[in-house]
Amino acid sequence: MTHHHDLGVPVGDGEYASPAKFLLMSAFLVYEAKKAGSDVRLAARNILDEIFESAKAGGFMKGEILETLMSRCEKSQRVWTLAVEATEAIGDTEAFMSALRRAGIRTEGVE
Structure with missing residues (x-):
């Protein structure tokens, strides 16, 4: 990738979200956005699964706690x-x- 994203993850229209916010937005789509399409919810579920797997590989061992809290829609x-x-x-x-x-x-091309 040729771009350095100091502003965060590009989410379209020149907007950025921090990785943590992107994680929480994905959790919202999985656990709270009941009217979201099944394809959107599946993509969000895939994101959560990969983030938790990658975070665990990086030493984060509280993934089950975080997922439980997010599944309860705790803010x-x-x-x-x-x-x-x-x-x-x-x-x-x-x-x-x-x-x-x-x-x-x-x-690619989200910016």
């Missing part, structure tokens, strides 16, 4: 802190975007 400082820890275990934004690509998410 708290604890959830945010765990999301940040999980994504930091993956590495920088480029490493996070590599995890998204492994989850089958196209990241």
Whole structure:
């Protein structure tokens, strides 16, 4: 990838989200957005699975706790802190975007 994304993960129309926010948005699609299409929910589930796998490989061992809290739709400082820890275990934004690509998410041309 030739771009360095200091601003975060490009989500379209020149907007960026931090990796932690992107993780929480994916959890929202899986656990809360009941009207989202099945393809969207499946993509979000794939993202969560890859993020947790990559975070665990990076030393984050609280994935089950974080997933349980997200599945309960908990919005708290604890959830945010765990999301940040999980994504930091993956590495920088480029490493996070590599995890998204492994989850089958196209990241080219999103900016």
